[in-house]
Amino acid sequence: MDSKEVTVLKKALARQIKARKQAESILEEKSKELYDTTRHLKEANNRLEDILAEKVNELDGIFVNLIDPYVVMDMTGNIIKMNAAAKEFLCADISVEKINLNSFVHKDYVEYTYNSFKSLVEVGTIKNYRAKLVITEGIEKYVEINASLIFNNNHEPIGAQGVIRDINQETEIKQLLGEQRKQLDIIVQNSPLGIVLVQNKNIIKVNNTFINLLGYTEAELKTMSIHDVSAAEDPEQRESLFQKLENGEIDNFSIIYKYFKKDGGFILGKTAISIVRNQNGSIDYKVGMIEDITHEIEAEKQLQDSENRLSKLIANLHTGILVEDQNRKITLTNKMFHDIFSVNISPEKLKGFDCVKAIKKTKSLFKNPEAEIERANAIVENKKLVLSDEIEMADGRILERDFIPIFSENKYTGHLWTYTDVTISRNYKQNLESEKEKYRSIIANMNLGLVEVDTNEIVQTVNQSFTKMSGIPEEEIIGKKATDIIKIVNEDIVTSKLASRLNGKSDSYEIDVIDAKGNLKHWLISGAPKYDVTGKVIGSLGIHLDITEQKTFQNQKEQLVQELEKSNQGLQEYAHIVSHDLKSPLRSINALCSWLNEDYTDVLDEAGKYNLKMMQEKVEAMDNLIDGILKYSTINNDTIVNSSVDVNEVITEITDIIFIPEHVKIIVTNKLPTIFADRTKIHQLIQNFLSNAVVHIEKEKGLVEIGCEETPTHWVFSIKDNGVGIPKEYHEKIFKIFQSVGNKERSTGIGLSIVKKIIDLYEGKVWLESEIGVGTTFFFSLKK
Amino acid sequence: MKGVVFTEFLEMVESKFGLEVVDTIIENSNLPSEGIYTSVGTYNFNEMVSLITNLSDEVKAPMGDLIYAFGLYLFDGLGKSHPEVIQNYTNPIDLLYAIEDHIHVHVKKLYPDAELPSFKILDKTDTSISMIYTSSRGLYRLAHGLIEKTFEHFNGTAIINYELIKEDGTEVKFDILQNG
Numbered sequence: 001m002d003s004k005e006v007t008v009l010k011k012a013l014a015r016q017i018k019a020r021k022q023a024e025s026i027l028e029e030k031s032k033e034l035y036d037t038t039r040h041l042k043e044a045n046n047r048l049e050d051i052l053a054e055k056v057n058e059l060d061g062i063f064v065n066l067i068d069p070y071v072v073m074d075m076t077g078n079i080i081k082m083n084a085a086a087k088e089f090l091c092a093d094i095s096v097e098k099i100n101l102n103s104f105v106h107k108d109y110v111e112y113t114y115n116s117f118k119s120l121v122e123v124g125t126i127k128n129y130r131a132k133l134v135i136t137e138g139i140e141k142y143v144e145i146n147a148s149l150i151f152n153n154n155h156e157p158i159g160a161q162g163v164i165r166d167i168n169q170e171t172e173i174k175q176l177l178g179e180q181r182k183q184l185d186i187i188v189q190n191s192p193l194g195i196v197l198v199q200n201k202n203i204i205k206v207n208n209t210f211i212n213l214l215g216y217t218e219a220e221l222k223t224m225s226i227h228d229v230s231a232a233e234d235p236e237q238r239e240s241l242f243q244k245l246e247n248g249e250i251d252n253f254s255i256i257y258k259y260f261k262k263d264g265g266f267i268l269g270k271t272a273i274s275i276v277r278n279q280n281g282s283i284d285y286k287v288g289m290i291e292d293i294t295h296e297i298e299a300e301k302q303l304q305d306s307e308n309r310l311s312k313l314i315a316n317l318h319t320g321i322l323v324e325d326q327n328r329k330i331t332l333t334n335k336m337f338h339d340i341f342s343v344n345i346s347p348e349k350l351k352g353f354d355c356v357k358a359i360k361k362t363k364s365l366f367k368n369p370e371a372e373i374e375r376a377n378a379i380v381e382n383k384k385l386v387l388s389d390e391i392e393m394a395d396g397r398i399l400e401r402d403f404i405p406i407f408s409e410n411k412y413t414g415h416l417w418t419y420t421d422v423t424i425s426r427n428y429k430q431n432l433e434s435e436k437e438k439y440r441s442i443i444a445n446m447n448l449g450l451v452e453v454d455t456n457e458i459v460q461t462v463n464q465s466f467t468k469m470s471g472i473p474e475e476e477i478i479g480k481k482a483t484d485i486i487k488i489v490n491e492d493i494v495t496s497k498l499a500s501r502l503n504g505k506s507d508s509y510e511i512d513v514i515d516a517k518g519n520l521k522h523w524l525i526s527g528a529p530k531y532d533v534t535g536k537v538i539g540s541l542g543i544h545l546d547i548t549e550q551k552t553f554q555n556q557k558e559q560l561v562q563e564l565e566k567s568n569q570g571l572q573e574y575a576h577i578v579s580h581d582l583k584s585p586l587r588s589i590n591a592l593c594s595w596l597n598e599d600y601t602d603v604l605d606e607a608g609k610y611n612l613k614m615m616q617e618k619v620e621a622m623d624n625l626i627d628g629i630l631k632y633s634t635i636n637n638d639t640i641v642n643s644s645v646d647v648n649e650v651i652t653e654i655t656d657i658i659f660i661p662e663h664v665k666i667i668v669t670n671k672l673p674t675i676f677a678d679r680t681k682i683h684q685l686i687q688n689f690l691s692n693a694v695v696h697i698e699k700e701k702g703l704v705e706i707g708c709e710e711t712p713t714h715w716v717f718s719i720k721d722n723g724v725g726i727p728k729e730y731h732e733k734i735f736k737i738f739q740s741v742g743n744k745e746r747s748t749g750i751g752l753s754i755v756k757k758i759i760d761l762y763e764g765k766v767w768l769e770s771e772i773g774v775g776t777t778f779f780f781s782l783k784k
Numbered sequence: 785m786k787g788v789v790f791t792e793f794l795e796m797v798e799s800k801f802g803l804e805v806v807d808t809i810i811e812n813s814n815l816p817s818e819g820i821y822t823s824v825g826t827y828n829f830n831e832m833v834s835l836i837t838n839l840s841d842e843v844k845a846p847m848g849d850l851i852y853a854f855g856l857y858l859f860d861g862l863g864k865s866h867p868e869v870i871q872n873y874t875n876p877i878d879l880l881y882a883i884e885d886h887i888h889v890h891v892k893k894l895y896p897d898a899e900l901p902s903f904k905i906l907d908k909t910d911t912s913i914s915m916i917y918t919s920s921r922g923l924y925r926l927a928h929g930l931i932e933k934t935f936e937h938f939n940g941t942a943i944i945n946y947e948l949i950k951e952d953g954t955e956v957k958f959d960i961l962q963n964g
Binding site (some may be wrong): 018 | 791801804806807810818819820821822823824825
């Protein structure tokens with residue numbers, strides 16, 4: 001072992017020894033610590049025991065000092081221990097006398113007490129024993145006792161301890177509660193809300209308000225089900241809410257019910273329904289509190305209606321509406337506004353739009369965009385009412401704009417713009433002006449005199465023509481009374497006519513006036529009342545036409561007609577006289593010729609006899625001619641006597657009396673009508689046609705056909721023959737007097753002119769179709 | 785730091801490197817305790833740091849490996865002085881699982897002032913366990929050695945992976961999978 005190793009070992013050994021000593025000293029220290037700890041623990045134990053003892057004493061003290069009376073008794077009821085409260089409560093002290101608790105029990109509670117004590121012994125404790133104690137004579141107290149048994153070390157009961165609670169106060173509280181309930185009843189009865197208590201849908205209790213609301217008596221209501229008098233406005237909502245009630249999710253809710261009154265009406269009631277649950281949580285009662293909201297709902301509905309009307313009104317207004325809020329955001333626009341500014345977005349979507357931006361976007365619509373924007377901004381800035389501002393649009397429209405600031409409680413909250421397109425009325429005004437100008441010049445230049453007077457006949461205006469007509473200058477007429485200025489011959493007419501204007505009458509009349517030159521003039525006046533805008537007569541308007549010339553002509557014409565009538569009369573009489581006077585010499589000549597022929601028949605040679613015969617024939621023709629003239633001259637309106645005439649009968653009469661050659665036959669092609677006319681004239685008419693027809697037939701078999709057709713206004717008769725026919729050039733001539741075709745002796749040339757005259761009387765026409773050698777058809781029409 | 789750690793450490797140095805090295809590192813470390821340690825005493829942790837640093841210089845080996853080797857050695861030392869603790873367990877995983885809640889509680893009974901690392905169990909099966917080592921000392925390699933030796937004690941081996949949650953080694957996650 002070298003010395004170095006030895007040194008190292010020595011050092012290590014030294015360290016080990018030191019380490020051991022260190023360890024020993026640490027252990028000694030630990031031992032002492034341990035000893036100290038043990039001693040400390042012992043002391044602590046002693047202290048704890050002392051504390052425990054104290055605590056036990058304290059606990060005893062607690063019972064003694066308990067606020068509630070505390071007693072300990074033995075198994076026979078004798079009090080062993082009692083605290084101060086017990087002494088006070090029972091007015092007794094065991095340190096003075098022996099007390100048995102049983103002596104306090106009121107006689108009514110003896111049996112109950114006995115049973116309670118038995119159960120105490122059996123169970124070990126008793127709770128809520130309630131009895132009345134008689135403390136001394138006259139003082140009775142209600143008590144509640146909770147007690148438990150006390151056992152000895154062998155677990156045998158040796159007594160009981162109990163705490164007595166004075167429940168006199170509770171009893172008082174009960175009474176108080178009773179009083180409060182009465183107060184509550186008063187409140188319920190007088191509540192402005194109808195209150196109803198319902199059990200299983202049966203009405204159990206109602207208050208006065210409920211009775212007054214429905215009009216049933218309380219007795220009636222108590223026999224009814226709640227469903228007899230009420231129904232939910234929204235049955236589904238009611239169902240779901242009641243479901244929640246049943247499930248216990250909610251205890252009350254509010255819903256609107258309809259209540260049926262005894263008189264058949266109903267009310268709407270906002271009903272708060274609460275439930276009273278029993279201990280199991282199921283529903284015992286339902287309480288309904290009803291507020292009559294019939295009027296509120298009605299008012300609300302009316303408000304809603306009027307709001308709807310208002311919004312509809314605004315929507316359909318013929319004025320564009322734009323409402324902005326104080327930040328110039330759009331809150332309302334209507335359809336017209338959108339139309340005016342060609343906005344394609346719906347009014348709903350435009351809400352909230354910034355107007356400052358909107359006006360810039362649409363500025364091309366304005367004729368002077370910059371000026372308009374500036375003007376609009378200035379108006380908004382001012383917040384003052386601006387009316388009838390005019391805006392010219394780029395497309396020529398003119399808008400009238402109003403600005404109305406809106407203040408709510410003196411605070412500016414926005415403004416209303418209204419826009420009206422006044423282009424048409426503007427143009428209309430212009431048109432009106434030019435129309436007025438046109439009529440003014442017409443009135444000034446027309447050939448009619450115009451005078452306007454007020455209700456006092458004071459002349460308001462006249463036109464140029466009138467001044468010419470009257471010869472009085474305008475300035476002399478205006479403002480004067482018309483009848484004073486113009487010399488009217490029959491002034492009373494004018495006065496009465498002007499008076500009738502006041503009644504709104506308008507008519508025409510003639511007056512005679514003396515003009516400025518003294519000439520008599522006839523004026524035709526058309527007068528009409530003049531009204532103001534309210535429809536009140538404010539005067540009269542007269543249009544004057546100078547009819548002096550016409551009047552003169554008319555007078556001349558009337559004279560001529562009179563003269564003509566006279567000469568016609570004379571002529572007729574003349575024709576009559578002439579024909580009569582002419583006829584008698586003719587008859588004489590005829591008679592003389594006959595006599596001559598008879599008396600000198602032996603003397604006369606054949607030539608003489610022929611000449612005589614010819615003479616007689618000429619006389620006869622002369623006679624016929626005179627007859628015709630007579631007939632012709634007697635045809636006029638005066639002699640007509642109209643009646644129902646069956647034309648078929650007339651035809652039969654005629655065919656019976658006229659001469660019809662053997663070879664000619666007359667047939668009627670269809671049934672002829674019965675017409676209203678003069679029988680003689682119709683006879684005369686048809687006889688003329690028929691006699692003409694039958695004599696001019698040279699064919700072997702002659703045929704005359706009579707027919708009739710009806711037009712809306714006339715009967716059209718036709719008489720067709722298959723005679724010789726009438727040359728074209730005679731078709732008109734034949735209806736003129738003394739004209740006849742051919743030279744047959746019997747034809748006077750008067751017949752068809754008589755026909756024409758009769759047809760004229762019946763406002764008809766006569767015409768013919770004819771072909772030479774084939775036949776002729778005459779047509780004539782008579783007015784129905 | 786408990787004196788037992790110092791006495792065991794110096795015993796290991798003596799057995800592995802000889803008494804001379806023990807003397808040298810004590811001399812070089814200039815210790816307030818002058819290298820005199822008893823297992824029932826308590827000493828400043830810095831003395832352990834000085835001793836390990838000097839040992840590392842003396843034997844030219846990394847400090848981590850030395851601490852790990854100490855861990856392996858310490859297990860046997862502790863096992864010899866408190867065999868009843870290890871006898872409570874039948875397998876290494878159960879022992880590791882009980883370090884915090886059981887073994888450390890016993891340590892505290894004997895040395896109420898001991899400053900012990902904490903082992904928080906994250907996951908445990910019959911053959912694996914993962915836990916987080918937390919200690920202001922940062923001696924996770926010591927723990928590594930102890931764990932390895934635990935398996936060896938029960939005649940087993942394990943794959944032990946560790947991951948530094950904090951770079952200074954004060955918080956390290958161990959994932960241990962028992963072989964076989």
